Amino acid sequence: MEQMVDDSLEDAFQHRIDAEVKIEPRDWMPERYRASLVRQIAQHAHSEIIGMQPEGNWITRAPSLRRKAILLAKVQDEAGHGLYLYSAAETLGVDREALVDMLQTGRQKYSSIFNYPTLSWADVGSIGWLVDGAAITNQLALTHTSYGPYARAMVKICREESFHQRQGFELLWHLSHGTEAQHEMAQESVNRWWWPSLMMFGPPDHSSPNSEQSMRWGIKRVSNDELRRRFVDMTVPQARALGVLLPDPELRWNESTGHHDFGPINWDEFHRVVGGDGPCNAERLTRRRRAHEEGEWVREAARSWATRHVPARIEAA
Amino acid sequence: MTQSSGLPLWEIFVRSRRGMSHIHVGSLHAADWEMAVQNARDLYTRRGEGVSIWAVAATEIHASDPDDKGPLFDPPADKVYRHPTFYEVPEDLKL
Ligand SMILES: [Fe+2]
Ligand SMILES: [Fe+2]
Numbered sequence: 353m354e355q356m357v358d359d360s361l362e363d364a365f366q367h368r369i370d371a372e373v374k375i376e377p378r379d380w381m382p383e384r385y386r387a388s389l390v391r392q393i394a395q396h397a398h399s400e401i402i403g404m405q406p407e408g409n410w411i412t413r414a415p416s417l418r419r420k421a422i423l424l425a426k427v428q429d430e431a432g433h434g435l436y437l438y439s440a441a442e443t444l445g446v447d448r449e450a451l452v453d454m455l456q457t458g459r460q461k462y463s464s465i466f467n468y469p470t471l472s473w474a475d476v477g478s479i480g481w482l483v484d485g486a487a488i489t490n491q492l493a494l495t496h497t498s499y500g501p502y503a504r505a506m507v508k509i510c511r512e513e514s515f516h517q518r519q520g521f522e523l524l525w526h527l528s529h530g531t532e533a534q535h536e537m538a539q540e541s542v543n544r545w546w547w548p549s550l551m552m553f554g555p556p557d558h559s560s561p562n563s564e565q566s567m568r569w570g571i572k573r574v575s576n577d578e579l580r581r582r583f584v585d586m587t588v589p590q591a592r593a594l595g596v597l598l599p600d601p602e603l604r605w606n607e608s609t610g611h612h613d614f615g616p617i618n619w620d621e622f623h624r625v626v627g628g629d630g631p632c633n634a635e636r637l638t639r640r641r642r643a644h645e646e647g648e649w650v651r652e653a654a655r656s657w658a659t660r661h662v663p664a665r666i667e668a669a
Numbered sequence: 670m671t672q673s674s675g676l677p678l679w680e681i682f683v684r685s686r687r688g689m690s691h692i693h694v695g696s697l698h699a700a701d702w703e704m705a706v707q708n709a710r711d712l713y714t715r716r717g718e719g720v721s722i723w724a725v726a727a728t729e730i731h732a733s734d735p736d737d738k739g740p741l742f743d744p745p746a747d748k749v750y751r752h753p754t755f756y757e758v759p760e761d762l763k764l
Contacts, residue, residue: 378735425715432712439695442678448698505695512716654700655675662701666677666726 358382369570374500377443385569388562389499390444391460392571397437398455398462402636404430406470407479415473422519423476429516433509440501456641464622465552467630474527474541480520481594482542482549482587488513489583490553498570521590528595535595542591543599550614551622553580584612678727679705681712683719691723699724 361380368375375381404427411427414420438448454460465483470476488510495506527538554560554576566572574582584603591598602615624630676698682691694713699705705724713719733741749755758764 376735378732380736429715432715435697435712436695439697442696501695508694651676654704658676658700662677662726666728 366568369498369568372570374503375498376500384565385571386444388566388569389502389571390441390446392566393437393441393444393502394446394451394454394460395462397434397441397451398460399466400430400434400437401455402462402466402640403483405636405639406466406468406632407476409470410473410476413473414476419476419523426480426516426519429512433512436505436508437502440499440505443501452644456637456644458628458637461626463552464625464630465548466636467625467632468544468548469631471544472537472541474524474537475545477520477523477527477538478541478545480516480518481524481590482520482545483552484513484516484520485587485590486549486552486583488517489579489586493572493574493579496570496573502571521594524594524596538594539596542596546599547617547621548625550580550584550617551619553577553583555619555622581611584614588612676700679709679724680727680730681705681709682723682725683709683713684721685718686720691721696727702726 362382365375365379365381365385375385407423407430408427411420411423414423438451441451442448451460455462465486470479491506491510491513495503495510497503497506524538524542527534529535554563557563557575557577560576563572563575567575588598588603588605600615602613604613606613625633677700678696679699679702680696681694683694684691697705697708697712699708702724706722709722709724714722745751
């Protein structure tokens with residue numbers, strides 16, 4: 353009986369999705385839909401939070417006050433993105449601290465792009481141009497995701513991302529058109545970030561096990577390979593304008609498909625980094641845990657204030 | 670690992686400019702309403718998105734049940750005469 357009720361509810365739910373009607377927090381939804389959303393939104397949030405570290409490394413060493421102010425604002429935006437997303441995840445009935453705990457104990461993942469090091473100032477440019485560029489491609493598609501709060505968070509984030517990408521492009525443009533050494537620095541950085549950026553879209557469609565159900569539920573709207581193709585098509589002319597080469601000898605325009613062909617991606621490297629064996633996995637998590645622990649006295653003070661000054665009916669949530 | 674939940678959840682509403690209503694933008698955790706408003710300023714209005722913020726304790730919001738959608742919102746649907754298009758008037762008049 354229980355099962356029959358669930359089946360008819362699930363049919364109604366799927367109809368709603370197919371009719372492009374958004375799902376809102378208190379609507380009935382299949383448990384697997386809820387769980388899969390929580391996992392995806394949390395991982396997205398964690399990526400924004402961990403994503404502050406590689407660029408944050410360069411704030412104190414930014415070459416000018418202008419660049420420093422820009423970088424501060426960008427990193428602060430990423431913190432904001434993380435918080436919008438945790439807020440969206442909480443509408444699904446999970447506790448924010450539980451999610452933070454999942455990140456810090458390694459039970460939930462974040463985008464493996466942030467396990468690569470930022471070795472030169474040019475990397476701040478490459479991250480803005482390529483990494484944020486890839487993120488925008490992915491997030492633009494997600495503005496049409498089926499869960500209302502997630503879609504709304506994406507709209508807000510996309511509005512802010514375009515500054516991120518443009519400041520990165522501009523930074524690289526100045527290096528690329530500067531001295532020979534600066535140009536070399538820009539090129540070397542792009543060489544390192546290009547392939548990991550392509551990996552950000554995830555495994556190829558034929559080996560992406562969760563994608564199909566995710567598409568059926570309207571959580572994912574565009575496939576990994578299609579997003580990757582969009583990103584490559586968008587980026588090639590930008591690289592030309594920048595005066596840098598993308599490090600792929602097989603990259604070329606394909607007249608018959610109307611898209612660029614590109615060389616094979618090293619999926620072994622991808623799986624290795626996702627699995628924890630990237631250049632900076634341990635460093636990123638250690639730093640996150642330490643920041644959390646060092647902030648404990650602030651949270652403690654806030655909690656103690658809350659218990660004394662906030663009416664009891666406004667329960668701690 | 671210290672469990673540091675325990676701060677109330679606040680729903681945040683922002684008025685984008687004078688003359689507009691406050692609109693829900695998301696939520697955040699804060700010790701009290703003052704901290705909620707300050708955090709909301711940093712989180713939701715970094716680019717002048719607002720001129721006024723409301724912070725409402727999430728536990729203080731009472732919502733209609735989404736499953737009530739039928740009984741609660743159906744009656745207006747059969748009162749078509751509440752819409753101007755229900756009435757036939759000469760086409761050449763501005764009415
Ligand atoms: Fe972001
Ligand atoms: Fe960004």
